[in-house]
Amino acid sequence: MLLACCSLHAPKIFANTIFYQPLSQDSLITVPQWNALLDKVYEEGYREIVIQWTQYGPTNFVTKGNFLKEVLTIAENKHFRIWLGLYLPDDYYQIMGNNKPDSREYFQRVLLENSRRVSLLEVLSLINKDNFAGWYLPMELTHEYLTSPLNQGRADLNYALQSFILTIDENIAVSYFLSESTPLKAALFDINQLTSMGFKLWLQRGNGLTKDTIVHQVIAK
Incomplete structure (x- = not known):
């Protein structure tokens, strides 16, 4: 339910x-x-919480009477800063x-929907404003997604991501998933492009960070 994450910050x-x-x-x-x-989370040293999404598929977690609002209030009272996740369709x-x-057109439509939800x-x-760290875009990115379909249309996807982030005045974060097949140069290229657009970037890896050579190579770079 709760997952620690690593944030890329030089050095x-x-x-x-x-x-x-x-x-x-x-x-x-x-x-x-x-x-x-x-x-317990606070005692372990964590000071920020990313709410992965406020809506997943048809389920809206911030409608009136939903439990997530109570969780946010508790987190605020414990002085956490909160990243509010946006929307992810359940077929993403x-x-x-x-x-x-x-898939390229689908990706662009989901970005547009997330832009709308920010407003x-x-x-x-x-x-409260003082507890708001920024937005989190739940569209976990991979090298494969950014080059789909069949290594065509990357410029279109980059343009869609840039257009999206230009609509956001606050901080905006996204995750980048390192698969076993991701080449180091490809990962570094993706990461450089995403951070240069203005995204705060988190690395994710299915089997954790300590067992994956690529992750450590990315961090070292």
Whole structure:
């Protein structure tokens, strides 16, 4: 439910941020349990929480009476800074993983929807301005996604990402997933482009950071 993440900051890496992925079944967690969990997170040294999304597929976690608002209030009271995730359709990984010609247009549509949601979500109605760290774009990126389909259309995807970030006045973060097949030069190229656009970037790896040579090579660069 809660995942630590590494943030790229030259010249060193530090992990003081933790991810929380809201799920419908989390509504069963009680307020005392949330308090105890976030106390433990704070004791472990984390000071920022990324709410991975405020809507996943048809499920909106910030509608009236939803449990996520209570979680945000508890996190604020414990002095966490909060990254508010936006929207991810529930077929995102399936569509992007297929690497078909229509995946590029799909990617652009999802970006446009996220841009629209920034204007719809009222930050001050969810958390206090002082606790707001920025937005998180839930569209986890990979080298394969950025070159789909079939190594064509990268310029279009880069343009879509640049157009998106120009609509955001606040900080905006995104994750980059390093797969086993990602070449080091390709990863460094992607990372350089994303950070030069203005994204705050987090690295993700399925089997953790300590066992993956590519991750350490990326960090060293």
